[in-house]
Amino acid sequence: MIDLAKLNHYFGMFKDLGMQDLKDLFANTSLKTLEVSDFFMKEGEQKRQIAYIKKGLIRAFLVDEKGDEITTVVRWEDQFITSYDVILYNRPSRFYYQALEKTEILVIDYDLVQEIIAKNPKLEQGRLFFLHNVLKDSFARVESFTLYSPEERYIEFVKSKPDIVNRVPDKYIATILGMTPVSLSRIRKRIATKEMQKNSTKK
Amino acid sequence: MIDLAKLNHYFGMFKDLGMQDLKDLFANTSLKTLEVSDFFMKEGEQKRQIAYIKKGLIRAFLVDEKGDEITTVVRWEDQFITSYDVILYNRPSRFYYQALEKTEILVIDYDLVQEIIAKNPKLEQGRLFFLHNVLKDSFARVESFTLYSPEERYIEFVKSKPDIVNRVPDKYIATILGMTPVSLSRIRKRIATKEMQKNSTKK
DNA sequence: TTTGGAGATTAACAAAAGATAAGTAATGAA
């Protein structure tokens, strides 16, 4: 994700908005601060809102039958996060959305945004751009499960998101990658051992 | 996927089209018949086309470093299939798209469809509906990898697509679900054994 | 009818992952 490029795209959309739409938008958008472990949304809720993350980091997780938390995504600054149960399925969210750091979000009314796009055809390409990017992310993730091993997935995660690895506990990264925290710990050790061997034979 | 409902949505779009657009569309859409193991598109190609499957079944696969084929999706009648490398990334397809049965497809020019939608704002909601459905599918698949075991994924696959299981060789289903054909065979045996035990204790 | 080939199963072994529990390290609050 080249977030800067995307950002320009999204916020460039404002220039096409009329005064009334801008007013509506601002009137229905609020800046909220989430403390560590606060929730943007909880399981069972059905608020049709999307959050734009100005600063901080949010994880989505659900609680399975055994009572274990399964984290499925993390999102950080300059990204959007929302419950797709609510938005795509019109059903209560099965997921919790929880801040892992002190997080500032813009809470935006989803339906209002849709209305505004409907009234401003110029914004259509922005929405398309957004959806295409969400699709790319999701397809890439499916591929990572069908084409790569857990170890390869972790290596790729570290390589592509080195900053995020240091901000998110390993136990969450583990379930995002479809494995248990214990297994990830072993994989990390395995990788470290390989690195050691590489370095020793080099000398 | 309730394909019938979707179909209505997509083809209901025609009623909003002007004569010229309809002409253009038909002039650039061709019905093709693929024999078993024929390709709709091959690795390396970059044709900006989407296929609507009238009849039959197509699988997408790529060849990994070891030379093994990894099948990642299958699509069948009343569904669309295309290379997302080409459409979303403007790069040559890494995947092959191969018919597993004698398959009839409508080959549609992607860019032309986009132009027509751009000229006919009423079609916008159709595209949105389509993209939302693709997203739902993809999200559900990511979830299946993060929340469920290989065995559970197979059981779910059989339950939700009982007809498809009988039309696609197990070795393809295996890699779609992120495992090897050997492992799937063992899972099938395991399930059969469990079923046996269930039935015997019932009596 | 025979036979070749593809798909599926089975076997045997190594490697990896899950489950559970215990131990260690790091962190922040009192």
Place this chain on the structure above:
DNA sequence: TTCATTACTTATCTTTTGTTAATCTCCAAA
């Protein structure tokens, strides 16, 4: 500084998966 909590690691054992190769089962082409 101490203590308690949380994250991470390690250990042990069981289960599952990967790998490779052999075997079995069909089915369609010769």
